[in-house]
Each structure stands twice: as C-alpha cells, then as structure tokens.
Amino acid sequence: MRVTFFCLSLLLSATPSWSQEALGLAAPDEVTDSGLLQHILPRFSLKTGIRVVADDTGAMSLGGSPPGDPVFARHGVTYHLRILDDTKQLRFRDWLLSDIGKRTVESFAPESGPPYSASLTVEAATETDKIDGDAVLGAELSMTHCGRCHVIGPQNQMNGLGSTPSFAVLRAMPDWSDRFQAFFALNPHPAFTQIEDVTPPFDPLRPSPIHPVEMTLEELEAILAFVSAIEAADLGAPLQLQ
Structure with missing residues (x-):
C-alpha cells in the first residue's frame, strides 16, 4: 500500500x-x-x-x-x-x-471512481457543533430563499409545497445540521442554487429552471443558526433514515 x-x-x-x-x-x-x-x-x-x-x-x-x-x-x-x-x-x-x-x-461523491473512506483506526477528536450565525437574519433569509417550497414556521404555514418537509420536520432529524450545510448538493437544489465561492456556475445550456437561489456561506451560516433555535417537530418514534 x-x-x-x-x-x-x-x-x-x-x-x-x-x-x-x-x-x-x-x-x-x-x-x-x-x-x-x-x-x-x-x-x-x-x-x-x-x-x-x-x-x-x-x-x-x-x-x-x-x-x-x-x-x-x-x-x-x-x-x-x-x-x-x-x-x-x-x-x-x-x-x-x-x-x-x-x-x-x-458524503462527497466523486464524478468517477470510488468514494473516500474516513473510517480509519484513529482517535476521533471531539467537535462541538456550535453555530455562531445571525439567527434573526437567518429567519429572513429562510423565508426569502426557502419559503417558496418549505414551511418555515407559522408565517408561511399554508404556503409550502406538500412534497417538501417543513423546517421543523427537518430539525427533528438527527443529521439536520449536515443536511442544511450540504443542502445545495442535495437534489433538487443543485439545479437552481448557487453558493458564492463554492458551487460552479450554471451550465449556459442548462440554466436554472426557476429563479435561482443565491447566497454566501455567511448567509447559510445564519440560516443554520436560525434552524438550530427553532423547535423540532414531534415525529413520534425515531425516524428510520435511508
């Protein structure tokens, strides 16, 4: 080796x-x-x-x-x-x-070849899942960028799409932080989302099908701070994630 x-x-x-x-x-x-x-x-x-x-x-x-x-x-x-x-x-x-x-x-999926493995025999360090973003700004950004599909809270209770989980449901998932941090890489978001200095520009031959979501890493951190502070939905028995 x-x-x-x-x-x-x-x-x-x-x-x-x-x-x-x-x-x-x-x-x-x-x-x-x-x-x-x-x-x-x-x-x-x-x-x-x-x-x-x-x-x-x-x-x-x-x-x-x-x-x-x-x-x-x-x-x-x-x-x-x-x-x-x-x-x-x-x-x-x-x-x-x-x-x-x-x-x-x-979670990284290479375009070709096998994925990376991080399951090595090493002593894992303790990482505190601390989010220091502006939660008030995050609430505004969530409504602006996400409210057209997701229910953010009472303010748009009747406006979200039935096929998309609410923020409260997502917050109840054990890996909610990972999901929000990498949301722009999870379908269907790559087709219409741009994160400054992170995602590549849209292919000119395949433009965004809807008005694009454009934000910075600082704005994403603000959304994370907001989501971390909301009350998780009571989903009963633990979720069985696929």
Whole structure:
C-alpha cells in the first residue's frame, strides 16, 4: 500500500469573508482533481470561520510510513495530514478526525471512481457543533430563499409545497445540521442554487429552471443558526433514515 502525505502550511491571503490569514493546504493531484477539497474546505470554514484554501506550494512528501495523522483513504492509499504546532491548523486536523469531519468526507461523491473512506483506526477528536450565525437574519433569509417550497414556521404555514418537509420536520432529524450545510448538493437544489465561492456556475445550456437561489456561506451560516433555535417537530418514534 502506498501512503501519501499532504501538509498544511500558512500563507497570507486576502480573505474578504473572514478578514484573516488563510491556511494553505497542499494535496496530491489525485485528491485535488477529485474535487474533495472543494467539498470539505468551505464546510470547515463555515463551521469555524477559519478559511482554508488549496495551495500547491505547501510541503508534500511520499513514503511508506507516517509522520502525520491518517485522515481518509481511497484507491488503497491512506492520506496523512501533517501540520505545524499552530492553533488553527490543529483545529483543522481535529475537525477532519471528528465525526462531523468524517461524515463530510464520506458524503462527497466523486464524478468517477470510488468514494473516500474516513473510517480509519484513529482517535476521533471531539467537535462541538456550535453555530455562531445571525439567527434573526437567518429567519429572513429562510423565508426569502426557502419559503417558496418549505414551511418555515407559522408565517408561511399554508404556503409550502406538500412534497417538501417543513423546517421543523427537518430539525427533528438527527443529521439536520449536515443536511442544511450540504443542502445545495442535495437534489433538487443543485439545479437552481448557487453558493458564492463554492458551487460552479450554471451550465449556459442548462440554466436554472426557476429563479435561482443565491447566497454566501455567511448567509447559510445564519440560516443554520436560525434552524438550530427553532423547535423540532414531534415525529413520534425515531425516524428510520435511508
């Protein structure tokens, strides 16, 4: 088995969303080309406010054994993350090793080839599912962007589509946070949703069938904060998720 290392290095970068230094992540071409980094890095930034960008200037080494922490595997290759003794870099490593980070990696569906596995024999770090967004703004954004299909609350109780779950029902699901964070990748949302700096532009030959939903990561975080504060629907027996 080959073991690939990829390393995290600091670099200065203009970051208008978070106004701070970005962490540069160097990774093998097969990881970068698969699209995994575009999938996980914005989600880490959304959770923590720490921006991480793919950058090929970081140190990268190949070898048959660590150093580094094994974080995920694919095609028989276990990828190890090597970092400096830096608070933000430690936070990124701990997030990747946490249950939330593992679910984020394994929820990524490559266009070709097998998915990544994060179910490695490592000690998972504890990740606090803390959301710091503006819940008041999130309530407004939820009505603006989601209220045409979902029942947000009493304010549009009669306006949601019968085929779509209400926010209260979604909030009752054990993985509600994951569903909301990745909603733009879950059907039917990709056909009409654009998240700034995350989703690719619409194909000119396949424009959005409805007025597109356009938002930033900060706005998505505000919606998450709002949903985290609403009362979950009483669904009786535990849901059996497929």
